[in-house]
Amino acid sequence: MTVYIGTSWKMNKTLDEARTYVETLNGAPTWPGTVQPFVLPPHTVLSTVRATLDPATGVWVGAQNAHWAPHGPYTGEVSMTMVKDAGAGIVEIGHSERRELFNETDRSVNLKIVAALAAGLIPLLCVGEGLETRSRGEALRFVLAQVDAAFAGIPAEDTRKVLVAYEPVWAIGDAGIPARAEDVADVISAISTSRDLRGVLYGGSVNHANAAELLSVPAVDGLFVGRSAWDADGFLSLVSLAAEVRGTSPVPPTPLHAPVR
């Protein structure tokens, strides 16, 4: 089984900083083919990351967002085809920061998943409840409703191309409360059994100290990381840890860059 270790750089890194990060990845020892790392840089450095990353690393590159329309008068936006053209093989959709700060809705998330699939990108759907919802005991219901809305009208042969990241909003970022395995195992298992998916990742304050515990959750197919992976060595340490915990195959990494069929 593949274990995915991904990072979104969020709104961080200049071209120089991106090149330095990639140089470290290019110089890293290989990991088993069962571990699939991916990085989601900002749009401005996407093509540079794609161009400078050694294909032999097998690291996927992707975008943090894209619009659902193929083109048109959408000032400031970029389309799925455009991010693919810039080197993305995967696209993040519906992160809680986009839902909260940029009016992303279940409807726009659904449109974006459809558009990503049509463009031949792997959608990475993000879902997760806030603290209040969790305190009311409604986390599971809330998250499954988000997943249902995101997949409205999408057939099973397409849902199985999608990665889902369960990222409880209360666990994300500097003010986040790191989740324990027992806090998230039920929700992850429920997402995983709700439909045929490519995999379910956990995200929110993942770091080297809690990654092994979170990877021990049986239904977890990987980790989606922010701050702890903004430094290339931090990212690589999580990749090696995943290889130790889950990556038993000696197969070399797959040099797959538009990994999406």
Ligand code: 13P
């Ligand atoms: P942190 O790992 O910084 O909490 O961010 C998680 C996240 O939002 C990944 O998308």
